[in-house]
Amino acid sequence: xxxxTRRHDFVLVFEVTxxxxxxxxxxxxxxxxxxxxxxxxxxxxxxxxKLRNYVDLAREGVEGHHIYVQEGSILNEKHRQAYVAxxxxxxxxKKDAKLNPKDDTEAKALRDWMCRNFFDVxxxxxxxxxxxxxxxxxxxxxxxxxxxxxxxxxxxxxxxxMAATNEAEKKKREEGDDGDSRTDxxxxxxxHIVPYGLYVAxxxxxxxFAERTGFxxxxxxxxxxxxxxxxxxxxxxxxxxxxxxxxxVFSHDNPLGNAPAHALxxxxxxxxxxxxxxxxxxxxxxxxxxPARKFADYIVSIDRQDLPQGIEIRxxx
Amino acid sequence: MSYGIRLHVWGRNALFTRPELKVERVTYxxxxxxxxxxxxxxxxxxxxxRWVIDRIHVLEPxxxxxxxxNEVGHKAPAxxxxxxxxxxxxxxxxxxxxxxRQQRASTVLVNPAYVIEAHFDLTAQAGGDDNEGKHLDIxxxxxxxxxCFHQPCLGTREFAAHFALLPExxxxxxxxxxxxxxxxxxxxxxxxxxxxxxIDHSRKDRPSMFFRARLVEGVMEIPAPGSDGVLQ
Numbered sequence: 001x002x003x004x005t006r007r008h009d010f011v012l013v014f015e016v017t018x019x020x021x022x023x024x025x026x027x028x029x030x031x032x033x034x035x036x037x038x039x040x041x042x043x044x045x046x047x048x049x050k051l052r053n054y055v056d057l058a059r060e061g062v063e064g065h066h067i068y069v070q071e072g073s074i075l076n077e078k079h080r081q082a083y084v085a086x087x088x089x090x091x092x093x094k095k096d097a098k099l100n101p102k103d104d105t106e107a108k109a110l111r112d113w114m115c116r117n118f119f120d121v122x123x124x125x126x127x128x129x130x131x132x133x134x135x136x137x138x139x140x141x142x143x144x145x146x147x148x149x150x151x152x153x154x155x156x157x158x159x160x161x162m163a164a165t166n167e168a169e170k171k172k173r174e175e176g177d178d179g180d181s182r183t184d185x186x187x188x189x190x191x192h193i194v195p196y197g198l199y200v201a202x203x204x205x206x207x208x209f210a211e212r213t214g215f216x217x218x219x220x221x222x223x224x225x226x227x228x229x230x231x232x233x234x235x236x237x238x239x240x241x242x243x244x245x246x247x248x249v250f251s252h253d254n255p256l257g258n259a260p261a262h263a264l265x266x267x268x269x270x271x272x273x274x275x276x277x278x279x280x281x282x283x284x285x286x287x288x289x290x291p292a293r294k295f296a297d298y299i300v301s302i303d304r305q306d307l308p309q310g311i312e313i314r315x316x317x
Numbered sequence: 318m319s320y321g322i323r324l325h326v327w328g329r330n331a332l333f334t335r336p337e338l339k340v341e342r343v344t345y346x347x348x349x350x351x352x353x354x355x356x357x358x359x360x361x362x363x364x365x366x367r368w369v370i371d372r373i374h375v376l377e378p379x380x381x382x383x384x385x386x387n388e389v390g391h392k393a394p395a396x397x398x399x400x401x402x403x404x405x406x407x408x409x410x411x412x413x414x415x416x417x418r419q420q421r422a423s424t425v426l427v428n429p430a431y432v433i434e435a436h437f438d439l440t441a442q443a444g445g446d447d448n449e450g451k452h453l454d455i456x457x458x459x460x461x462x463x464x465c466f467h468q469p470c471l472g473t474r475e476f477a478a479h480f481a482l483l484p485e486x487x488x489x490x491x492x493x494x495x496x497x498x499x500x501x502x503x504x505x506x507x508x509x510x511x512x513x514x515x516i517d518h519s520r521k522d523r524p525s526m527f528f529r530a531r532l533v534e535g536v537m538e539i540p541a542p543g544s545d546g547v548l549q
Contacts, residue, residue: 026422036382145476257464258463259463
């Protein structure tokens with residue numbers, strides 16, 4: 001297994017159609033919004049959750065591809081596995097509520113064990129200092145908030161359910177009932193959807209951190225596979241239709257990189273398609289254009305002119 | 318004392334958590350010296366050198382936003398584990414992440430941009446072939462090319478920092494005219510209160526050190542290590 005020898009930066013472009021990509025717990029589960037610009041947001045942790053879920057699905061039970069921050073597991077139990085694996089039949093490892101590494105060597109061994117076994121630990125890192133101490137791992141992959149390219153307009157959809165949760169609810173319904181038996185027990189709910197939104201997330205993969213956690217080339221392939229497919233396995237009533245539309249990877253020859261990340265990201269330009277032609281999003285002439293409702297309303301262009309030396313652009317999607 | 322460097326850093330958001338408000342995180346108004354040090358170390362650092370932040374220029378108005386996220390709540394309760402151990406069976410011991418939620422709000426900065434002025438000192442670990450020119454060259458070369466050990470961040474890793482070297486003699490990037498307000502200490506100096514200076518990693522309990530932060534015409538002077546300005 002070869003650790004990474006090159007730095008990578010990536011741009012992930014995904015869309016949502018009639019769904020809620022990421023609810024805001026502060027706003028009654030409305031889609032997240034930048035309150036100053038009305039651009040939609042999707043948090044980094046939301047994306048990482050989907051990546052973990054995909055790897056869990058695709059590599060279930062495969063050695064070295066366990067998922068540490070799982071839905072339905074105990075973190076400390078996994079720390080304990082590390083201690084038991086290392087100390088073997090030492091009874092204390094199996095029993096003590098609080099364990100601290102004896103010295104730096106052991107701390108390192110514990111960290112390495114966690115990295116070796118858990119895909120997400122060696123990818124995103126993890127804080128493992130809860131009670132049973134395995135220290136802290138900083139992963140090579142860093143993901144930022146995704147942001148929609150244009151302001152979004154969340155739409156509230158009222159829905160009805162032909163049932164009541166309990167007697168009290170039923171009673172309430174009956175008060176003021178007009179006697180239509182069809183509306184018996186009916187309750188109402190709400191959904192929030194974004195009719196259409198195109199979102200962009202930026203990410204960074206440090207070759208130097210990959211060396212430390214043992215994140216390999218094949219892990220990188222799996223990560224990109226997960227980015228390509230993660231929405232295909234995250235279907236739900238709330239999400240609507242989500243899909244990865246573009247995954248553009250900038251690979252540097254040098255482990256430290258050959259160009260600033262922001263300069264590379266600026267090469268990816270997203271504009272509206274007007275009669276098949278690229279129009280910048282801040283073009284004032286777009287004022288009368290109907291809002292975008294499909295991916296074909298946008299054009300994603302990559303500027304490949306005068307690439308800095310040692311940069312390779314790959315379009316994986 | 319070696320030659321200084323100047324680095325322009327900016328990003329979409331930043332979160333320089335106040336130590337007293339870190340359950341529901343609230344950011345300082347301005348990048349802390351320790352966060353600035355972390356950015357420089359992400360580009361170049363060796364045990365032989367120690368970055369010292371001299372001055373921070375604030376280029377954009379200070380604006381805030383709220384973000385609430387689902388975070389993992391607890392570590393597993395020891396009692397449950399103990400009883401499971403007694404049974405010698407892990408089955409049934411489960412803690413669903415979805416059921417152990419803490420929804421935590423973060424108050425973050427919007428569109429921050431700074432110029433960090435700093436220099437480095439050689440430490441006791443500097444060997445014979447460590448000299449100031451060498452490390453300065455490495456840093457300048459990397460920063461100019463956009464190279465880094467890992468992408469630096471503005472406080473927390475989801476808020477990536479973009480950076481560009483300000484070569485010697487070049488003027489500062491223009492300050493947003495909207496920023497030239499009393500908020501940034503234009504007209505009269507603005508007291509930002511006590512701010513984290515850095516954490517003393519050499520001492521056992523890793524105590525925090527503070528300084529009295531003031532913005533004067535958009536510039537925050539950072540007291541030198543060991544000076545009276547650094548409160549232990």
